Amino acid sequence: MTESVVLDDVDRGLLHALQLDGRIPFARVAEVLGVAETTVARRYKRLRSVAGLRVVGAVNGVLFGRSAWTLRLRCTPDVALPLARALAKRPDVSWVHVMSGGAEISCHAQLPPGEETLLLEKLPRAGRVLGVSAHSVLAAFTLPSDWSGLHWLDPVQVSGLRPVEPSVAQVEVDDTDEALLELLAVDGRMSYAELAGRAALSESTVRRRLDILRHNGVVSYQVDVPPSVLGYGIQARLWMTVPPHALTDVGRRLAEHAATSFVAATTGPTNLVAVVACRDSGGLYRYLTEKVGALREITSLETAVLMRTVKQG
Template sequence: MESVDDVDRGLIHALHLDVRAPFSVIADVLGVSENTVARRYKRLRQAGVLRVVGSVNGFLLGRMSWTIRVRCTPDVAAPIASALARRPDTFWVHILSGGTEISCNLQAADTATRDTLLMDKLPRSTRVLDVTAHAILGGAATEWAGIRHLTRAQARRLAPEPPTNEPLRLDAEDHAVLAALAKDGRTPYTALGPSESAARRRVARLRRAGVLVLDLDVRPEALGHHAEARLWLTVRPAALKATADTVAAHPETSFAAVTTGRTNLVATVVCRDAGDLYRYLTERVGGLDDVHTVETAPLMRTVKRSGLEPVPHAGLGQQVPGV
């Protein structure tokens, strides 16, 4: 695992705040040279410690996101996860504890594509034992504390304006820009359009509307965190929003959302080790009076986070036909 120092951690936090911040601005905030920032970014990216990717806020385009669980025999978990990761409409593909379950999020462009995957392609395999899917009704804002390193004053210099989350009609050039940024969120403006100024305006427009979401994918192990887990909670309906906000505010939480289904709150937490995860479950979650049940599954392998591409060097098997 690539080691990181204070400059690396400052760069990672800076990119988390604004993944397209110019290296010159980040260098000024960190008090180092622009060449140092560029060199560190290149090293961390090549080592697979971080990636910058763009994704589409499907809610603003009328799409519904789904959280999916696939139970299967251990021999097909890796190839099924690999096949799911290669789909452009999936993100956050994980193989869970025991290697017999896959968790992923789906944001299909239309109901026919969603139904074909969930009711035809996945159940077709004799080694897929069970498939469940629940709609994500709304997410809660999270900021995993493990990524923080800058002071509040430094962070204020980098944080972009919040999006307006307004409906936006996309054209062919918008889709081309979104596809390019899904592969590399720091693709130069000169490669995104007929002119740098036009591309800059287009990206700004997409970000301002909230349609384009730029994320920093970081391997938590590089920051000293080795215990990730997916949680499914059953919460008293009247307290669901308050509980979702509380869980999202936990420093260990990297993702939290309200869903349909028997469990109605899903979350991902990142802890330093198994002991830290135990304390989180027994003290933080265990202390929430309105949480009736909690199901926990440690993440064995992250096959895909956001963006179009699977996580590099994931050691995946061959694609399962038809997925």
């Protein structure tokens, strides 16, 4: 069980380093942490096997005209898990959660141009789906890849590990690139040699193409670890309504909270969504009453506890 994993300073430092750069060489991490490279490699292997740690290559769909959506489905409890698993099989769907005692599902989708309605049209017809609420993501104030729950290193250590920011420019992606991206979506730290072997390319070609894709913002390497491993026993999704004139300010203030791993402005019956992680139900209560309650511009709030994560990242 991931909840029983005990993390020390090396583990936490490694997780923070991977958040900064998912493909960072273990030698650099070891130098900053003051331990042997073999120790870092061993800890990474342990966290993968017993804590559910993954590093994945995430494609920036915006560069290819994809639109981001967050979906909320109400359903009967008997169909929630099978439907969540079916959604999780789609490559364009991520962060699939079963909520509210099995009566709701939430997920995110990146849909290509012209296909925005295909998934949305199919969902209400699925058996025992009682309702679908689709929210187009207009602006993200913080993302899971930036979550402060992983922060552990001091500013000097961070400066020694942070990668160069990508230029985020348009770049042509061919079949070879797509094959590499598919492999990285499974394991973002797959070695150049293994990538070359699986994609039937030379190692030098793999290095060159990945450098180009990363430099131009096509792919980023993100760390994915269950919050329970870090001591956060409860997660919840919040849907809020805020007057348009205050939306940006409230979104930015929520993003500054240590509990929030995702905050975004959306379309739909509510216009602000967030995901929070707290130590326990008491911590969630205090967060809602003290932190969220202090934001007077929020005129309505719905909360659903995440009961099960079917797909993460």
